[in-house]
Amino acid sequence: MSIKAAPLHQKFMTTNFWILVFFMLSGVGFAYFRFFEGFGSVTNLNKAYPFGIWIAFDVACGVALAAGGFTTAAIVEIFGREKYHALVRPAILTAFIGYFLVGFAVFFDLGKYYNIWHALVYWNGTSVLFEVAWCVMLYLTVLGIENLPNVVEQFKGNVHLPGPLSALNGKIDWLLGKADWFCRKTMSFFVIAGVVLSFGHQSSLGTMMLIAPYKLHTLWYTPLSPLLFLTSAVSVGIPMVIFEGTLATKFFGRKPETELLGSFAKYVPLFLGTYLLLRIGDLAYRGVLAHAFDGSVQGNSFLLEFALFTVPYFMFKQKSVRKSGTKLFLCALSVICAVILNRFNVFLIGMDMGPNWNYFPSIGEFAITFAFLALGVMMYKFAVNYLPIMEEEH
């Protein structure tokens, strides 16, 4: 590599930092009630909607939007497109943060959060959640290992702890050396493992709601759902890299990477096309397309979801779009919104759990979700500032 990644070393406590802190603190406030006064005191969850925004957005969308990590890793490391090497580290970092937040959100959403370790010990192989849980845990571990070289590169031979902790300098350096050796020997194994685990995890989220054939709307209840979840996640991988890359250049005052991102975007139509083909084929095969036009909330929601997927498919094919930073960003945003809406449709909007019950997230649920997002952004900000994630500008 001719260009090396390096920490940004910018001023950390900016105005944006305090905005993030504000969101996180407001989340902490509501979290108190969640943990000590019961779900009823903060959420609008009810007997007909046991899953709310914490599952639909924080978990389902969180996992899908972390797809940038495994798609970029696969394209660069497995399919050998070295050109996009600069995009791998930020993508893997975001995936790690995304999965960390998913785990954190699950912890908030579990009624008996202190039993979360039961998933490790008490197995029920018939449960889709069993696969979901194991993939989260394993993939988060793999992502941790994939991010380890960043830490090693920065601190190996460079450990200077302050004061009395300096006695540990040698030990930690020795540990970093071991970690370096381990990473070098095994990274290929973990890169592929990360992709396979992602395949399993993305698709198993699509299987989840298939347990409720009488509740999930027919537009989304299909045996193909796991494959649709997987292909849509792969489709949103590159758009997420574009989205983050564009925002990062903006907020950290770096040179736009439009050329590289635009070139990377060439792959999107391939993935999106596969997804759309499967989606339309499935709807046509099952003969349920008419439901999309029945004027119901679900029908309209489907149409919007479909439009958000289809428009960028055609846009990404055009060179003029890929050359313009703004257009590229908007197209990426469209795919991201499409995937988010799709997950909401499957987990909330398309679920009819019986009459007389409605659900709209409460302020507390929103506040805690925003707190998670703020924590994620903060972790990203911290990591790129102190670890070699982004390539040095040339």
Place this chain on the structure above:
Amino acid sequence: MNIDRRKFFKLGAVAGGTAVCSVAAPAMAREEREPDPNWFGMLNDSTRCIGCRACQSACKTENKLSAEPTIGEDKVFGRPLYDSPRELSENTYTLIKMHQDEVSKETTFVKQQCMHCADPACQSACIVGALKKKSNGAVEYDADLCMGCRYCMVACPFSVPQFEWQKAIPSIKKCTLCSETRLKKGEPTACATACPAGAITFGKRDALLKLARKRIEGEPQRYLDHIYGEKEVGGTGVLYLTKPQVQFAGLGLPDVKYHAVSGLTESIQHRIFQYFIPPIAVYSLLGGIMSYNQRRKKNAGQIGGDDEY
């Protein structure tokens, strides 16, 4: 070279897709679990129910469940006002509701509680196996195992499991078929014992089916010739009879198919985990592509060089 590589890339994508397809392809129905004739259950004869709610209060007494103020709030009236609960809840395991058939306008009182399915969706869905079908026929919940994920509430086609939304440490609550409290002592369920109209019959599933058929044959003008729960969702422990002019949908019982709802998810799961073939196949495929690309680059002496797609 360039064309070759592009072809290879596409081939890889197609092969990977196919490997995953085989995992997700519409699964064949898995083996149905046959109901055990020795399981206990109940027969709810909606033609006999008089709507007195004795079963409801017997259930509350047996399970030490508190009453629910249902009309307005304490603040409005100065004290809680009580009426029959509107829905099942963490304090109401069974409920009598009056239903009206959409077509015939005939009204009927119907009891609602856990159906104690032969092949329960909640058992299939529970990540830690906290919901289990017991040998006595009850679907039992273990609060100590439960993580509180509420997937059972999503899975249950009858929306029976309830969650304690107001508690800091919430559990799932639902009808237990009095498994621990009464069945152990050889007593029938509290609701069946309390019913003054003979609308709830407790017994073994086989005997209940025979009894139901006998009633239908004896008074064909009184009953619809169908026992709800005999086959629905793979069979349930609680069975229902209805009047000929009232469809079961008119009793608030959903129009469900005869196979267990967990058939599809379990088949998909089974395919993925059967000898781990799909994950290993995908892993080997990707590994092959990776080493191919690495070797190719080494041979070309251009590690780290730019590639054009």
